[in-house]
Amino acid sequence: xxxxxxxxxxxxxxxxxxxxxxxxxxxxxxxxxxxxxxxxxxxxxxxxxxxxxxxxxxxxxxxxxxxxxxxxxxxxxxxxxxxxxxxxxxxxxxxxxxxxxxxxxxxxxxxxxxxxxxxxxxxxxxxxxxxxxxxxxxxxxxxxxxxxxxxxxxxxxxxxxxxxxxxxxxxxxxxxxxxxxxxxxxxxxxxxxxxxxxxxxxxxxxxxx
Numbered sequence: 001x002x003x004x005x006x007x008x009x010x011x012x013x014x015x016x017x018x019x020x021x022x023x024x025x026x027x028x029x030x031x032x033x034x035x036x037x038x039x040x041x042x043x044x045x046x047x048x049x050x051x052x053x054x055x056x057x058x059x060x061x062x063x064x065x066x067x068x069x070x071x072x073x074x075x076x077x078x079x080x081x082x083x084x085x086x087x088x089x090x091x092x093x094x095x096x097x098x099x100x101x102x103x104x105x106x107x108x109x110x111x112x113x114x115x116x117x118x119x120x121x122x123x124x125x126x127x128x129x130x131x132x133x134x135x136x137x138x139x140x141x142x143x144x145x146x147x148x149x150x151x152x153x154x155x156x157x158x159x160x161x162x163x164x165x166x167x168x169x170x171x172x173x174x175x176x177x178x179x180x181x182x183x184x185x186x187x188x189x190x191x192x193x194x195x196x197x198x199x200x201x202x203x204x205x206x207x208x209x
Contacts, residue, residue: 015041015042016039016041016045017041017042017043018044019039019042019044020045020046020047021045021046021047021048022039022042022047022049022059023048023049024048024049024050024053024057037056037057037058038058039057039058039059039060042060043060043063045059045060045063046063046064046065046066047064047065047066047067048064048066048067048068049067049068049070050067050068050069050070050072051070052070052071052072052073052076054069054072054076054080055072055073055076055079061080061083061084061085062083062085062086063086064084064086065086065088066087066088066089067084067087067089067091068091068093069090069092069093069095070093071093071094071095073095077095078103081108082106084108085107085108085110086110087108087111088110088111088112089111089112089113090108090111090113090114090115091114091115092115092116092117092118093115093117093118093142095118105130105131105132106130106131106132107132108131108132108133109132109134109135111133111135111136112135112137112138113136113137113138113139114133114136114138114139115140115142116140116141117142130160130161131157131161132161132162133161133162134162134163134164134165135165136161136166137166137167137168138166138167138168139158139163139166139168139170140169141154141170141171141172142172150171151181151185154169154185155185155186158186167190168190168192169191169193170193170194170195171192171194172194179192179194
């Protein structure tokens with residue numbers, strides 16, 4: 001299921017036994033009496049993409065394996081991640097953590113892939129507390145995150161997240177950080193991939209040695 005106007009979404013009712021994928025990246029704020037949209041009776045639902053209306057949705061967060069949060073508030077992001085404890089893949093897009101208050105750690109024990117395109121990268125304390133990711137294998141750092149001082153906060157984030165299985169880091173905008181800096185800071189990571197539109201350069205290739 002994809003899209004839908006706020007009015008159409010609010011009209012949804014009843015069980016959805018075959019629903020597997022839900023895209024509710026709504027562009028319009030739902031304002032009808034703060035109505036809550038319930039999708040809890042969807043036993044096969046595993047993938048959800050949601051925009052800033054996330055707080056108005058009652059979803060079976062714990063059964064999801066893939067989640068994209070697009071332009072949601074800091075508070076909603078933290079609340080949802082605490083509930084979505086079985087995620088394997090997660091994209092955080094346009095979430096602002098600039099003034100994130102101190103908060104307990106968030107643990108996603110099964111998460112293998114994380115894509116960060118957040119407005120302010122705060123390193124170890126991205127969510128006000130640490131994001132604990134013991135199973136993480138692939139980390140993507142998007143164009144909103146990268147800057148000339150990327151390595152120190154990225155190193156702090158990886159260390160505090162307990163990413164002992166991390167195999168690949170993908171970074172946008174190659175000119176902002178060099179391969180040499182990354183390899184010196186993260187000698188145990190096998191692959192660094194730079195995405196520089198329109199080409200993709202993989203620096204794990206022997207060509208770079």
